Structure formats: structure tokens, C-alpha cells
Amino acid sequence: MVFLPSMFRIALLIAFALAWMGCSKGDSKTEGNGTAKDRPLAEYHDTTVLDMHDGSHLSWTLKTLHLVKWPKSDLIRAEPVDLAVFDSLGVSQIWVTADSGSVDEPMNFLIAKGHVHGKSRKGMDLQTDSLRWNRTGNNVSTEARVRVVSEDGDILTGKGFVSDANLNNWQILSDVHGVFQKVDERAEKIDSTPATGGKP
Numbered sequence: 020m021v022f023l024p025s026m027f028r029i030a031l032l033i034a035f036a037l038a039w040m041g042c043s044k045g046d047s048k049t050e051g052n053g054t055a056k057d058r059p060l061a062e063y064h065d066t067t068v069l070d071m072h073d074g075s076h077l078s079w080t081l082k083t084l085h086l087v088k089w090p091k092s093d094l095i096r097a098e099p100v101d102l103a104v105f106d107s108l109g110v111s112q113i114w115v116t117a118d119s120g121s122v123d124e125p126m127n128f129l130i131a132k133g134h135v136h137g138k139s140r141k142g143m144d145l146q147t148d149s150l151r152w153n154r155t156g157n158n159v160s161t162e163a164r165v166r167v168v169s170e171d172g173d174i175l176t177g178k179g180f181v182s183d184a185n186l187n188n189w190q191i192l193s194d195v196h197g198v199f200q201k202v203d204e205r206a207e208k209i210d211s212t213p214a215t216g217g218k219p
Contacts, residue, residue, distance in 0.1 A: 139186035144168040
């Protein structure tokens with residue numbers, strides 16, 4: 020198992036450089052045949068963990084079985100993706116799995132692709148083909164079709180999705196269809212709630 024603390028960009032680059040030197044030893048397939056430029060800068064074929072810190076607290080942890088960084092690319096690619104996102108107290112808020120993913124070197128964004136499955140701490144369940152987490156806006160989004168099961172068991176489908184990073188406040192952008200659970204029971208609850216405020 021390889022652990023790569025990624026609090027600073029330079030630490031990650033040094034780890035990849037050291038790994039590349041280690042991986043390049045005894046690689047007879049690329050020696051002397053002009054294909055060295057096709058070799059990855061670093062590649063891991065074992066359980067690898069990337070930790071992203073925001074100041075002193077852990078923001079997210081990415082676990083994967085295949086991690087690769089190619090020369091002249093700002094992206095680090097992972098297959099598969101097993102991502103946990105934490106709040107400022109270190110409590111897990113969402114979990115995302117996918118066939119593959121990419122993260123940029125400064126770790127400002129992460130893109131998950133293929134059979135993306137996200138789940139929030141509150142129980143919201145999201146399925147889509149691609150999902151992007153943006154560190155700057157602290158949000159997740161996709162332009163792909165989505166299927167969402169809410170905390171109440173409602174099933175909604177549509178195209179395009181935006182949410183805060185914890186999947187608490189979310190929106191499907193277009194072509195929305197839904198199946199809602201216990202509609203009558205909810206309506207009765209709303210009707211029985213005393214009105215507050217001004218006169219009718």
C-alpha cells in the first residue's frame with residue numbers, strides 16, 4: 020500500500036519523481052528503442068491513497084488500485100475511484116465510487132467517470148456517468164443524466180446536476196421526472212401544520 024500525503028503540490032511531485040526513478044529501473048522494453056517518451060512519469064499498480072488537506076484538516080481521501088501520471092499532463096489518473104469527502108470536523112459527508120477519475124496536480128478538482136455512484140451522510144443516493152468536484156466553489160456538478168434517490172425515498176431523474184459538496188442542497192437542471200413516496204401522508208402533514216405569520 021502506498022500513501023501519498025498531498026498537503027502541498029511539491030510533495031506530490033517529489034513522490035511521483037521518486038516513484039518514476041524506481042519504476043524506470045530495469046525497464047528493458049523502453050531502453051534504446053526511442054519509446055521512453057511514452058512511459059508514464061509515475062505509475063502504481065497497488066492500493067494507493069491520496070489525501071487532500073485544506074489547511075490543517077483533511078478534505079478528502081482518494082483510494083485507487085491504479086494511479087498514473089503522464090509527462091506533459093497536469094492530470095493524475097486513477098482506476099477505480101473510491102472517494103470520501105470530509106467536513107471541517109473530519110466527519111465523512113459523502114462517498115463516491117466510479118470506474119475511473121482524474122485529479123489535477125494542485126488538487127483543485129476531481130472528475131469521476133463511468134458508473135459514478137455517490138451517497139451522502141444523510142442518505143441521498145446519486146447515480147450518473149460523470150461527476151466533477153470543484154474545490155474553489157466547493158460543489159459537485161455534471162451535465163450528464165442523473166438518477167437521484169432522496170433521503171425520503173423519492174426517485175428523480177433528469178439531465179444536469181449541481182449541488183454543494185455535501186449533497187445536501189442539490190438541483191436537477193432539466194428533463195426532470197419523479198416518483199414520490201407517501202404523497203398523501205405528506206400532504207396531510209402539511210395541511211395539519213398550524214399556519215404562522217399574518218392574517219389569511
